[in-house]
Amino acid sequence: MSFVEISPGLFMIDAHMFGAPENLSTYVIPEPVPTLIEPGPTTCHAAVRRGLDAMGIDDIAQIAVTHIHLDHAGGTGHLLQVFPKAKVYVHSVGAPHLHNPEKLLRSANRIYGEEGMQSLWGSMLPIATAALIPVEEGDRIPIGSHRWLEVMYTPGHAKHHISLVDSESNIVMIGDSAGITFPEMDIVHPILPPPDINVESLIANFERYRQQKPFALAFSHFGLKTNVDHILEESEHRLRLWAGIAQTNKEKTPEQVGRLISHANLADLKAHGHSHKHIQRIHDRTDYSSGAQGLLRYVHTHAV
Numbered sequence: 585m586s587f588v589e590i591s592p593g594l595f596m597i598d599a600h601m602f603g604a605p606e607n608l609s610t611y612v613i614p615e616p617v618p619t620l621i622e623p624g625p626t627t628c629h630a631a632v633r634r635g636l637d638a639m640g641i642d643d644i645a646q647i648a649v650t651h652i653h654l655d656h657a658g659g660t661g662h663l664l665q666v667f668p669k670a671k672v673y674v675h676s677v678g679a680p681h682l683h684n685p686e687k688l689l690r691s692a693n694r695i696y697g698e699e700g701m702q703s704l705w706g707s708m709l710p711i712a713t714a715a716l717i718p719v720e721e722g723d724r725i726p727i728g729s730h731r732w733l734e735v736m737y738t739p740g741h742a743k744h745h746i747s748l749v750d751s752e753s754n755i756v757m758i759g760d761s762a763g764i765t766f767p768e769m770d771i772v773h774p775i776l777p778p779p780d781i782n783v784e785s786l787i788a789n790f791e792r793y794r795q796q797k798p799f800a801l802a803f804s805h806f807g808l809k810t811n812v813d814h815i816l817e818e819s820e821h822r823l824r825l826w827a828g829i830a831q832t833n834k835e836k837t838p839e840q841v842g843r844l845i846s847h848a849n850l851a852d853l854k855a856h857g858h859s860h861k862h863i864q865r866i867h868d869r870t871d872y873s874s875g876a877q878g879l880l881r882y883v884h885t886h887a888v
């Protein structure tokens with residue numbers, strides 16, 4: 585099954601990132617104004633289109649992205665070639681980079697190399713300014729006259745990161761704020777790439793999510809969690825554990841700090857009784873070195 589209705593009128597397509605299931609959730613509200621959240625990278629374009637086809641959707645009028653990183657927004661330009669009238673909602677700080685993705689692509693190229701870029705993300709097409717609708721905290725993305733997505737400005741993972749609250753279901757689409765998880769596990773690993781990571785902002789986001797008393801948190805990586813308080817506690821616990829290690833070892837290299845985090849994290853997961861299978865699965869999808877780089881940059885630029 586390539587799509588599932590997670591709440592009345594709100595659907596999730598498995599975008600098959602990295603060619604495998606359960607790596608990226610694309611959310612769709614088909615009516616009355618067909619709206620898609622998180623188109624994913626260009627390499628997911630075919631899977632997203634298949635999902636839309638399976639749902640019987642032949643037009644998309646609005647696309648929203650929680651932030652502009654390639655795994656969330658990279659494929660937006662390609663989607664616009666298919667749905668040329670669609671508007672793209674993105675935080676005002678991120679909007680210029682979707683119009684001119686050169687800087688974004690240059691820094692991604694440095695990290696992944698040209699080959700890695702092609703196999704992981706694919707190309708990224710610039711988006712005309714006329715198609716972009718910059719949003720801020722408190723804005724509403726209307727989906728017809730009775731439903732909307734409320735914008736929460738939630739920096740911390742990236743300084744242009746937003747979360748979206750579906751007015752109908754009170755489900756919050758949290759992008760990468762809380763990290764990565766998989767169905768059937770309560771482990772959440774922070775996603776902490778340089779250069780914008782801000783631990784305090786991330787923790788402040790968690791409090792805002794709690795206050796919203798959402799029906800569920802909709803992760804980009806991957807799926808829905810209804811045990812909101814428990815999941816946020818888990819994410820905060822792991823974030824503080826990792827950040828503490830970066831703080832204590834801030835003179836070491838990112839590789840060394842990444843290894844220390846990885847070891848301490850594994851021990852902590854085992855101590856909390858998580859199954860070997862779950863631990864292995866999320867461990868394999870975690871980039872500790874990138875997380876260490878993000879955290880080291882944070883501890884060196886913020887007095888704690």
Ligand SMILES: [Zn+2]
Pocket residue numbers: 653655656760775804805
């Ligand atoms: Zn992501």
